[in-house]
Amino acid sequence: MFWRGGFVKKYVPQEIEPKWQQVWEENHAYRTPEQVSDRPKFYALEMFPYPSGEGLHMGHVRNYSMGDLVARFKRMNGYQVIHPMGADAFGLPAENAAIQRGVNPREWTLNNMRRIREEQTRLGLSYDWDRYVGTCTPEYYRFTQWLFLLFHERGLAYRKQGAVNWCPDCQTVLANEQVEDGRCWRCDSVVEKKELEQWFLRITDYADRLVEDLEKMPQWPEQVKMMQRNWIGRSEGAEVTFTIPGAAEERISVFTTRPDTLYGVTYLVLAPEHPLVEQLIRGKEGEEEVRAFIREMKNQPERSRTGSDVKKIGYDTGAKARHPLTGEEVPIWVANYVLMDYGTGAVMGVPAHDERDYLFAEQYGLPIRTVVRPKKGEAPEGEAYTAEGVLVNSGPFDGMDNRQAIGAIADHLAQEGKGKKTVSYRLRDWLISRQRYWGCPIPIVYCDSCGTVPVPKEELPVTVPEDVVFDGKSNPLTTSESFVHTTCPACGGKARRETDTMDTFIDSSWYFLRYTDPHNTDKPFDPERANQWMPVDFYIGGIEHAVLHLLYSRFFTKVLHDAGMVEAIEPFAHYFPLGMVLKDGAKMSKSKGNVVSPMEIIDRYGADTARLFILFAAPPDGELDWSDAGVEGSHRFLNRVWRMVQQHKELVRSRPVAQLEGKEAKELHRVLQQTIKKVSDDVGDRLQFNTAVSAIMELINAIHSYPADADRGVLAEAVEQAILLLAPFVPHITEEMWRELGHESSVHDQPWPSFDPEALVLDEVEMAVQINGKVRHKAVVPAGADRGEVESRVLAEEKVKSLLEGKTIRKVIVVPGKLINIVAN
Numbered sequence: 001m002f003w004r005g006g007f008v009k010k011y012v013p014q015e016i017e018p019k020w021q022q023v024w025e026e027n028h029a030y031r032t033p034e035q036v037s038d039r040p041k042f043y044a045l046e047m048f049p050y051p052s053g054e055g056l057h058m059g060h061v062r063n064y065s066m067g068d069l070v071a072r073f074k075r076m077n078g079y080q081v082i083h084p085m086g087a088d089a090f091g092l093p094a095e096n097a098a099i100q101r102g103v104n105p106r107e108w109t110l111n112n113m114r115r116i117r118e119e120q121t122r123l124g125l126s127y128d129w130d131r132y133v134g135t136c137t138p139e140y141y142r143f144t145q146w147l148f149l150l151f152h153e154r155g156l157a158y159r160k161q162g163a164v165n166w167c168p169d170c171q172t173v174l175a176n177e178q179v180e181d182g183r184c185w186r187c188d189s190v191v192e193k194k195e196l197e198q199w200f201l202r203i204t205d206y207a208d209r210l211v212e213d214l215e216k217m218p219q220w221p222e223q224v225k226m227m228q229r230n231w232i233g234r235s236e237g238a239e240v241t242f243t244i245p246g247a248a249e250e251r252i253s254v255f256t257t258r259p260d261t262l263y264g265v266t267y268l269v270l271a272p273e274h275p276l277v278e279q280l281i282r283g284k285e286g287e288e289e290v291r292a293f294i295r296e297m298k299n300q301p302e303r304s305r306t307g308s309d310v311k312k313i314g315y316d317t318g319a320k321a322r323h324p325l326t327g328e329e330v331p332i333w334v335a336n337y338v339l340m341d342y343g344t345g346a347v348m349g350v351p352a353h354d355e356r357d358y359l360f361a362e363q364y365g366l367p368i369r370t371v372v373r374p375k376k377g378e379a380p381e382g383e384a385y386t387a388e389g390v391l392v393n394s395g396p397f398d399g400m401d402n403r404q405a406i407g408a409i410a411d412h413l414a415q416e417g418k419g420k421k422t423v424s425y426r427l428r429d430w431l432i433s434r435q436r437y438w439g440c441p442i443p444i445v446y447c448d449s450c451g452t453v454p455v456p457k458e459e460l461p462v463t464v465p466e467d468v469v470f471d472g473k474s475n476p477l478t479t480s481e482s483f484v485h486t487t488c489p490a491c492g493g494k495a496r497r498e499t500d501t502m503d504t505f506i507d508s509s510w511y512f513l514r515y516t517d518p519h520n521t522d523k524p525f526d527p528e529r530a531n532q533w534m535p536v537d538f539y540i541g542g543i544e545h546a547v548l549h550l551l552y553s554r555f556f557t558k559v560l561h562d563a564g565m566v567e568a569i570e571p572f573a574h575y576f577p578l579g580m581v582l583k584d585g586a587k588m589s590k591s592k593g594n595v596v597s598p599m600e601i602i603d604r605y606g607a608d609t610a611r612l613f614i615l616f617a618a619p620p621d622g623e624l625d626w627s628d629a630g631v632e633g634s635h636r637f638l639n640r641v642w643r644m645v646q647q648h649k650e651l652v653r654s655r656p657v658a659q660l661e662g663k664e665a666k667e668l669h670r671v672l673q674q675t676i677k678k679v680s681d682d683v684g685d686r687l688q689f690n691t692a693v694s695a696i697m698e699l700i701n702a703i704h705s706y707p708a709d710a711d712r713g714v715l716a717e718a719v720e721q722a723i724l725l726l727a728p729f730v731p732h733i734t735e736e737m738w739r740e741l742g743h744e745s746s747v748h749d750q751p752w753p754s755f756d757p758e759a760l761v762l763d764e765v766e767m768a769v770q771i772n773g774k775v776r777h778k779a780v781v782p783a784g785a786d787r788g789e790v791e792s793r794v795l796a797e798e799k800v801k802s803l804l805e806g807k808t809i810r811k812v813i814v815v816p817g818k819l820i821n822i823v824a825n
């Protein structure tokens with residue numbers, strides 16, 4: 001192509017992208033600044049990837065493109081930015097590759113990490129690669145073990161025997177958070193119950209703070225906060241103590257959220273695992289049948305005991321309990337729907353006012369006694385009455401509002417020493433033992449004379465051994481002689497190592513802290529460094545981690561705060577869940593065969609096109625439907641910008657001064673100011689990256705249609721600033737064009753353009769105001785006003801108000817710059 005007789009350089013992303021990537025790398029262009037000045041800090045973070053054998057998928061590309069846009073935008077806006085990347089590199093797939101293909105899990109993982117990093121580099125992401133962290137490296141997991149020991153010292157890591165979730169396919173136990181609807185989060189197998197002795201972290205100690213502090217995070221989506229609240233499941237209620245007549249010492253404590261219904265208790269129910277059950281049934285008729293039932297229940301996952309579709313099964317133990325206030329005797333049952341690990345493992349049956357109890361009582365012919373009545377009318381027949389009302393059949397509490405009675409009865413019980421107010425949580429302690437090889441070994445040794453001994457911090461890391469057998473049957477670590485047999489750090493005698501490794505969610509619960517001080521060889525990180533950067537200011541990643549990773553990281557941060565290691569009490573000030581990437585309406589996934597390969601798109605169009613398409617095609621939290629035509633369109637747009645620069649570069653290099661004379665010059669200047677404002681707001685505040693791109697596109701259109709005889713200075717200004725506005729979206733092409741415009745330093749080191757607010761309001765336009773299609777008035781509004789602003793300004797005018805008097809506005813249609821039509825009657 002020729003322009004004014006000269007040969008015009010073509011846009012070849014395959015050449016300029018690797019070129020600039022290399023320059024950035026050599027210059028450590030995105031190295032985190034040493035914080036010296038008083039400029040504000042900004043911690044931009046994208047969830048780090050698991051280094052799978054497949055490389056990056058479009059979901060990753062979308063996540064990183066957005067995180068990178070924000071990081072680059074903040075840098076240009078004067079923030080000192082930390083923008084690190086790493087790999088969440090322990091995990092089952094490496095081990096499965098070893099079992100299936102005989103490869104070494106470590107090499108397999110390190111190869112994948114290299115590949116992912118290369119692909120990330122090809123996307124032009126502005127990471128500080130000097131801070132790269134891989135959780136499977138001894139330099140990192142040494143401190144994961146250090147932190148485990150810290151938890152252990154603080155009484156927050158303990159070993160306990162109990163029925164745990166077991167995935168038969170993954171051949172390992174799982175935390176409650178990793179069981180979704182009764183299935184394994186990773187492989188979808190139905191989870192079983194198994195009796196094992198395992199390591200736990202005491203996350204329940206933090207349940208209250210994990211709920212309360214959600215209030216301090218206005219920048220978290222309400223939906224995610226709700227999911228965490230529900231998962232933690234805080235319930236306020238009371239513990240009520242029943243005695244067993246004859247057995248003076250024996251008491252049964254129940255947890256109830258409805259102490260107001262105490263007079264309606266007609267039976268008690270114990271969980272099958274309740275420690276009193278065996279004693280109550282011993283020597284009774286049918287005791288063997290009850291024992292068989294208890295054994296069966298112990299192996300059943302929670303869902304198949306409490307699901308609303310599950311039939312309730314119970315047995316009468318034949319024993320009785322005495323009601324704490326009436327002294328009446330009520331039968332004690334055992335039933336599937338009461339769980340041992342919630343509340344006290346025992347409930348008071350109030351069939352008149354609890355749906356589950358109602359079904360149970362109906363089924364077994366137990367009495368139903370009403371103690372709460374609606375204030376007006378009658379309660380419906382044939383079901384539990386669960387709404388509010390007044391107390392009846394409740395002795396001295398008769399006539400009291402039931403909500404008031406909740407506190408009154410609990411207080412009364414407390415005075416009599418028969419109960420107390422308490423809080424129960426759904427949240428269970430975090431089971432962290434995994435019977436797997438490719439994970440962080442738990443730094444514990446078992447010695448016959450000293451018992452459970454933590455490995456001293458100076459001896460860390462306990463390294464993952466290589467002399468293991470992968471037979472797919474047992475934990476490979478148990479086959480390593482060199483690993484299992486060791487000496488006791490306390491007495492020097494023979495000892496055995498713990499062979500369980502830690503849940504990989506532990507690795508990712510503190511990586512954002514390690515980034516702040518990644519080369520520290522003494523401790524996980526220096527508190528001073530962590531405090532410079534924490535909390536993360538913008539965290540972007542998939543919503544599938546709303547409960548898992550985000551909850552665990554919050555827990556870790558609070559523990560480390562308590563240990564004096566970090567001032568922040570929350571790790572992520574702002575969490576942003578990005579939308580999914582779809583193809584033809586379905587989630588892009590290998591199993592559906594609708595995957596578009598990011599690297600193929602880069603080969604063909606370049607990373608800038610891929611990034612621009614992704615940022616432009618949908619709001620960041622919405623679903624993005626992949627479209628080949630859309631990619632083509634983004635590519636054409638970049639070509640257009642490229643040609644614009646080729647066409648005007650000589651002009652820009654001559655640095656003409658803008659005169660702002662003439663209508664066209666004023667108009668282009670105004671469009672430019674308006675675009676700067678819009679892109680700044682959309683990226684910096686509203687996180688509406690797609691509308692920011694369309695604003696820039698409009699600016700480029702305005703430049704294209706700018707007359708050849710209008711002021712050159714304004715044109716040069718618009719071309720140059722358009723490149724700055726585009727820089728955080730499409731970093732390579734803008735870097736190349738910026739140099740073409742005669743600049744020596746990187747476009748990414750330039751300050752973000754500022755706009756002139758006066759230029760925005762100076763120009764006004766006249767708009768026709770129609771009411772029901774007829775022009776009734778002319779209103780003058782700022783030329784830059786958007787639809788909402790036009791509407792509110794016009795509706796506020798006295799003339800319009802009087803025209804609309806007595807009418808209701810049904811609809812308002814705004815055609816910017818031209819007219820506004822108000823439909824009213």
Ligand code: ANZ
Nearest residue numbers: 235255256257258337338339342343345347350353354
């Ligand atoms: C008597 C009662 C009367 C109850 C009534 C409810 C309504 P949330 O809100 O989820 O905390 N419960 C207590 N421990 C249980 C366990 N281990 N397994 C199964 N159910 C248990 O639920 C608390 C209520 O669930 C408690 O209040 C108890 O039933 C039951 F009109 O006590 B309620």
Ligand code: ZN
Nearest residue numbers: 167170184187
């Ligand atoms: Zn599994």
